[in-house]
Amino acid sequence: MLLPVMVFVTGVAVPAGWISEEDLVSLVRNPATRLVLVGLVFLFLFHWAHRFRYALVDLGLGVVGKQAWLFYGTALIGTIVAGLAALRL
Amino acid sequence: MTREVTRPLPWNWWLKKAAYFQFMMRELTSVAIFAYTLLVIWALWSAAEVGAFSTFYTFLSGSLSVWLHMVILGLALYHTGTWIALTPKVTVLWKDDERVDPDLIAGATSILFLMISGAVIWLVLM
Amino acid sequence: MGVSDRTVLDVYRYQPDEQTEPTFQHYEIDFQDNWVVLDALNHIKAEIDPTLSFRWSCRMGVCGSCGMMVNGEPRLTCETFIRDYDTETIRIEPLSHFPVIRDLVINMDDFMEKLPTVSPWLIPDEDKPLEDGEYLQTPGQVARYKRFSMCINCMLCYSACPVYGLDSSFTGPAVLALAERYNLDSRDNGVKERAAVVTAHEGIWQCTYVGECTQVCPKDVDPAGAIQMLKLSYALDWAKSVVMPMSGRS
Numbered sequence: 001m002l003l004p005v006m007v008f009v010t011g012v013a014v015p016a017g018w019i020s021e022e023d024l025v026s027l028v029r030n031p032a033t034r035l036v037l038v039g040l041v042f043l044f045l046f047h048w049a050h051r052f053r054y055a056l057v058d059l060g061l062g063v064v065g066k067q068a069w070l071f072y073g074t075a076l077i078g079t080i081v082a083g084l085a086a087l088r089l
Numbered sequence: 090m091t092r093e094v095t096r097p098l099p100w101n102w103w104l105k106k107a108a109y110f111q112f113m114m115r116e117l118t119s120v121a122i123f124a125y126t127l128l129v130i131w132a133l134w135s136a137a138e139v140g141a142f143s144t145f146y147t148f149l150s151g152s153l154s155v156w157l158h159m160v161i162l163g164l165a166l167y168h169t170g171t172w173i174a175l176t177p178k179v180t181v182l183w184k185d186d187e188r189v190d191p192d193l194i195a196g197a198t199s200i201l202f203l204m205i206s207g208a209v210i211w212l213v214l215m
Numbered sequence: 216m217g218v219s220d221r222t223v224l225d226v227y228r229y230q231p232d233e234q235t236e237p238t239f240q241h242y243e244i245d246f247q248d249n250w251v252v253l254d255a256l257n258h259i260k261a262e263i264d265p266t267l268s269f270r271w272s273c274r275m276g277v278c279g280s281c282g283m284m285v286n287g288e289p290r291l292t293c294e295t296f297i298r299d300y301d302t303e304t305i306r307i308e309p310l311s312h313f314p315v316i317r318d319l320v321i322n323m324d325d326f327m328e329k330l331p332t333v334s335p336w337l338i339p340d341e342d343k344p345l346e347d348g349e350y351l352q353t354p355g356q357v358a359r360y361k362r363f364s365m366c367i368n369c370m371l372c373y374s375a376c377p378v379y380g381l382d383s384s385f386t387g388p389a390v391l392a393l394a395e396r397y398n399l400d401s402r403d404n405g406v407k408e409r410a411a412v413v414t415a416h417e418g419i420w421q422c423t424y425v426g427e428c429t430q431v432c433p434k435d436v437d438p439a440g441a442i443q444m445l446k447l448s449y450a451l452d453w454a455k456s457v458v459m460p461m462s463g464r465s
Contacts, residue, residue, distance in 0.1 A: 003122060003165045005206035009213050010128065011158025014149040018214060021146045027213065029138040037133055041126050048123040054423045055116035060100050060381060078126060083132035092231045093322055093331070098380035109377065112425045138257040175424065178440040179447050186355025 003044065034086040041082040045075035115171045121164035126155075173198045219245050222297060223304040224255055226267065229315050237315065240264075241304070252292040252307065253281050256319075269319035276433060277371030283319055284308040286298030289374035289431045312373055312380040326370055329386055332412045333394035356401040362442050363396035365434040372428035372438050378421055385421045386412065388428035388438030395441040398448070410449065419445045 013019050019027075027033055049071035056067070099105075103113040135141035148154050176198045177191030224244060229237040242259050250258075253271055260267050271281040274293045281292045286306050297305065313321035338349065372388035379385045394413050397403050412418055422442045430438040 004162060004169055005209045006129075006157055007125060007162045007165055008206075009210070010132075010149055011155060011162060013160060013210075013214065014146070015151075015155050021143065023144050024146060025136055025139070026243075028132055028142075034133065037129055041129055044122045044126045044129075048119045048126070051116050051119035052123070055113065055119070058113070058116070058202075058377060058381065058423055059103070060098070078130065082130045082133055085130060085137075088134070088137040093271070093316055094229055094237055095310060095314050098312070098377060102377050102380065106427075108427055108430065109425065112423075114428075116423070175443070178437075179443045181440075181444060183359065186353070186358055188358070 006021045006040075035072070038082045038086050042075075042079045046072070049075040111171075115168060118164040118168040121161045121168065125161050125165070169202070173202060219247055220298070221245055222255075222300075223250075224259070225306045226256075226259075226319070227308040227315075228267075228318055230266070231317060239306075246297050248298055250297050252283070252285055252290070252295045252305070254291065254295060256307070267319075277367060279367035282310050282369045282371050282374070284311055284374065287409040289371035291369060291371070291433045294433060300351060302388060310370060310374040312376070312383070313370070323370060325383055326368070326373060326387070326390070329390045330368070330393070332386070333390055333397075333403055333409050335390075335393040335397055337397065337403050338408055339402055340404045350402040352369045352401055359401070360396045360399035363392050363399065363436055366393060366396075366436050367434055369433065370437075371431045371433065375427040375431040376425075377425055382421070384417045386415075386418045388422075388442065389436075391419060391422075391445060392436055392438035392441035395419055395445050398445070404431065406448075406452070410452075414449050419449070422446075 009019070013022065028037075053067060053071040105111040131145060135145045174195055179195035180194050182189040182194065222244060224242045225239050226242060227237055228234070228240045242255075242263055244255055244258060244263075246255055246258075253274065254270055257268065257271075260269075265379065269281070269283070271293065272278040273280075276291055276294045279291070282289060283292050284307070285291070285292065285295050286300065286302060287308075289310060292307075307319065309315045309319045309321045313323065313325070316322050338351075345349070366389050368389060370389065373379050376385070376388055379387050391413065394409050398406050398409065414420070419442050422439075424439060426439045429437045432438065
């Protein structure tokens with residue numbers, strides 16, 4: 001739901017110069033923003049892991065049980081990294 | 090017992106019918122979500138140091154980033170759009186024993202999507 | 216009406232006693248404007264080739280036994296008019312994803328075995344004695360599940376489902392839609408009883424929502440919608456049981 005607008009912000013608004021570096025960094029440093037972003041990373045990654053895993057299964061490339069840990073594991077690690085990054089401030 | 094013929098699904102089944110192909114694209118565009126998530130993690134990570142964040146900001150302003158973003162935006166809109174179209178399948182509402190029109194639910198979800206998007210743009214740019 | 220035209224049916228043939236591999240046989244036929252594919256097959260069997268085997272019964276889209284692939288699409292052949300096809304030949308094959316016994320006849324044992332596993336009957340709270348009368352429903356209560364109750368077990372949806380084609384352990388569209396039909400029935404309290412089969416991996420969670428089952432259904436049952444509703448309602452039940460472990464049954 002939120003992905004297209006975020007892509008719009010970083011992909012259009014930033015290169016167009018609508019947001020200055022200072023504004024963006026203070027936005028990302030805002031604790032509320034960080035919480036939201038980590039939450040979104042979690043949702044995005046698990047959504048991807050699930051859809052992509054089943055896409056591979058539907059393509060006849062995978063056995064459901066065996067590769068599951070690979071995708072959800074990646075999603076989990078990504079979420080942890082995002083969490084740590086958010087706490088680095 | 091007679092001998093029966095089994096016909097396994099060919100690997101390219103999803104190329105054989107437009108609807109199957111659209112389904113597979115919907116699923117595969119989730120890769121765009123994954124790619125973008127890496128960018129978000131980068132933003133979070135670099136925000137701790139001014140220098141690192143400058144690198145990130147400069148990357149965003151570059152043409153490579155703009156091209157990547159356009160591709161991701163296209164895929165993300167397709168992915169989101171197809172999922173919005175599915176919402177009335179899950180949300181079956183009843184009003185006085187009449188089923189609420191599925192198009193109405195999909196429409197409401199789309200409006201909600203636009204409102205949230207607008208709110209984010211307003212918050213970020215203010 | 217009655218206008219005659221010529222077409223070629225390209226029919227899948229497999230005679231297990233004589234063939235090891237299936238073949239296609241061409242039948243050139245004159246057809247009437249009001250003929251459906253099933254009429255043409257009956258014409259072939261009566262006039263041209265009595266060895267051709269296929270299933271049919273009611274000729275009016277109720278019994279669900281004449282499902283076949285027509286130009287690659289699962290169709291009830293009794294409702295598929297030849298005049299609607301402008302292709303040079305019309306390709307007739309047995310329903311895909313099922314084993315072929317002979318010619319256009321498929322083995323439906325797998326479907327028949329899965330059908331009763333979701334307890335597709337009313338499981339009331341308590342059995343009322345006969346003299347207490349019927350279990351009454353309002354028209355609104357009927358409307359909640361009506362569309363899911365129209366299934367005629369023709370198995371077209373299984374033929375359209377790549378998930379089933381890939382892995383036939385998947386419970387599949389029609390059977391799961393039937394589970395939701397009873398789950399939505401106000402006289403029924405079997406949601407919990409059906410959970411084991413419905414929420415198994417081979418049940419609703421194996422569905423990736425390709426959605427073609429709904430497209431091919433001749434009775435507008437919408438199995439894809441039913442499965443997504445099942446996913447939501449069982450996920451909510453699960454969430455409730457996590458948040459309020461003591462609340463017990465719904």
